[in-house]
Amino acid sequence: MYREQPERIRALVQEDRVHRDLYLSQELFELEQEHFFANTWTYLGHASQVPNAGDYLTQDIAGRPLMMVRQADGGIRVMFNRCAHKGSQLVSDSCGNTGKFFRCPYHAWSYKLDGSPLAVPIKAGYEGTRLKECESGQGLSAVPGVAVYRDFVFVRLSSQGRSFEDYFGEALQSIDNLVDRSPVGKLTLAGGAMRNIIHCNWKMYLENINDTVHPLSTHESATRAANALWADKAPDAPKPMAMEQILPFGAGYEFFDNMGGRVLPHGHSVLGTRFSIHSSYARLGDYEDAMRAAHGEEKATQILTRSPQNSVLFPSLSVKGSPQAIRVIRPLAANRTLVEAWAFRAEGAPELLFERALSYNRLVFSPMSVVAHDDVHLFESMQKGLKAEGNEWISLHRDHRPGPDGAGELAPQDVNGTSELLMRNQFRAWADFMTLRMGATA
Structure with a gap:
């Protein structure tokens, strides 16, 4: 009904009223997961929730499992919580500390805190294969848009779109006042x-x-x-x-x-x-x-x-x-x-x-x-x-x-x-x- 029908979707929002489907339609909700939340900047968490190196916080945003990880140099990185091998989530708790690396519970593929590959079991079995050239050999996938503003961490799931500063603009003064x-x-x-x-x-x-x-x-x-x-x-x-x-x-x-x-x-x-x-x-x-x-x-x-x-x-x-x-x-x-x-x-x-x-x-x-x-x-x-x-x-x-x-x-x-x-x-x-x-x- 609404998929790939942008004009029909826009017609749901009129100058002085909106259509009830914005609240009731599960189809629109699924399109929001696919489109809307990919194009906007969404709050993920606060840096104080991951104070130490190896600390992580997991959160699903628009159906995607994400994890925010404190790096050894004090920075914050946000990656998809998905092993590059078979897709198992690397961590299942809402928060914790992974130590110096991530280790998949399924086949023990491991990754550095920044998501880069660290080790795979039976390494000789991959010699001569295309693993290093394909996505699975590149390590964990990073979320395309990440911004840390005064310890508030936001993500944009799409690789395209407005910059963080342009998207929020004057609204960031509210965070300034809080901090x-x-x-x-x-x-x-x-x-x-x-x-x-x-x-x-x-x-x-x-x-x-x-x-x-x-x-x-x-x-x-x-x-x-x-x-x-x-x-x-x-x-x-x-x-x-x-x-x-x-x-x-x-x-x-x-x-x-x-x-x-x-x-x-x-x-x-x-x-x-x-x-x-x-x-x-x-x-x-x-x-x-x-x-x-x-x-x-x-x-x-x-x-x-x-x-x-x-x-x-x-x-x-x-x-x-x-x-x-x-x-x-x-x-x-x-x-x-x-x-x-x-x-x-x-x-x-x-x-x-x-x-x-x-x-x-x-x-x-x-x-x-x-x-x-x-x-x-x-x-x-x-x-x-x-x-x-x-x-x-x-x-x-x-x-x-x-x-x-x-x-x-x-x-x-x-x-x-x-x-x-x-x-x-x-x-x-x-x-x-x-x-x-x-x-x-x-």
């Missing part, structure tokens, strides 16, 4: 991942990250309960961390609209450019002094006062500078998505910053939390509801304006915090990268 909150510019993933498999399409979860209209209704019961507990307290009373983090979810439409957003090319965005639900966290004097000593008064103030609600590095990563947390979106099927929530420990910063990140992840992203439970229920309800007859389209009309917002790639621009242009931008990027090299007219 610069460490006075020495060093972050470490800590506390493990909070993982949640949701029975919905990955794009549904991703667009919700930019949806500021839903908290007032979706999370009404959680914020009502929090407000009831805090009702008799003085306005300036110090708040427990959980209250500090949950109460802003009940802010009105005007608050969310006025927080502002910024639309960036290629699906990226920043939500909460003026302020956000994270802007009112208690200040930490000693930490702010350390930041001023490290960065100077002006830059330290700029870093600490910039607290976007969410920054999306399309299509796989959502960043929160304060609290220091990220979400990673891992598509599994048309109706199944794995969401990982990670917390960072900032070197040179008080432990309270790390505790905030852990607390926020538990409070908001845990499938057992009062916030995520609401979202998950509605995502799965939407995935089912879209099968209903009579209307095959999803509305994205809010704040749609003919003209510059009509078609084509958008230049960076500021919008109000409830604008659905933030979401329309994601779907435009999806259509562009999905059809980039598909068919003769792509």
Whole structure:
């Protein structure tokens, strides 16, 4: 139906609406695995997850098994987790240390940490053969595109496409803000991942990250309960961390609209450019002094006062500078998505910053939390509801304006915090990268 039909795929994304097949079609999902995720830069992992030589991290991206490996010289290399001989995965654990080389568990072919051939059993049996001239004799295959930006590791599966810097552009400032909150510019993933498999399409979860209209209704019961507990307290009373983090979810439409957003090319965005639900966290004097000593008064103030609600590095990563947390979106099927929530420990910063990140992840992203439970229920309800007859389209009309917002790639621009242009931008990027090299007219 859609294979090698780029025009038909593009027609699913219109100026002010998208077709339900973007969420429901398993065929489109399989084409995403083949085309879309080959053309975009996807977050793989963080360098702190492989601190020592021989450390590895495995991850499937778009159905391809990959492994990120710390090299003896301190560099990072990303290769396909596939023996060049028969195709067995070299490592089956999610992480570990392979020592000074990889050894295939099937026939004991071995490779250096950089993937180059090291040894094969019964070596004499290959003399006079074409092994050295073919792919199997070259060692492990490297992922075509790899970029390490301030210890964040991204991959592009295609050998062609936009460079890392061109693809992300201004969006990388969100990573800068996250890392610069460490006075020495060093972050470490800590506390493990909070993982949640949701029975919905990955794009549904991703667009919700930019949806500021839903908290007032979706999370009404959680914020009502929090407000009831805090009702008799003085306005300036110090708040427990959980209250500090949950109460802003009940802010009105005007608050969310006025927080502002910024639309960036290629699906990226920043939500909460003026302020956000994270802007009112208690200040930490000693930490702010350390930041001023490290960065100077002006830059330290700029870093600490910039607290976007969410920054999306399309299509796989959502960043929160304060609290220091990220979400990673891992598509599994048309109706199944794995969401990982990670917390960072900032070197040179008080432990309270790390505790905030852990607390926020538990409070908001845990499938057992009062916030995520609401979202998950509605995502799965939407995935089912879209099968209903009579209307095959999803509305994205809010704040749609003919003209510059009509078609084509958008230049960076500021919008109000409830604008659905933030979401329309994601779907435009999806259509562009999905059809980039598909068919003769792509």
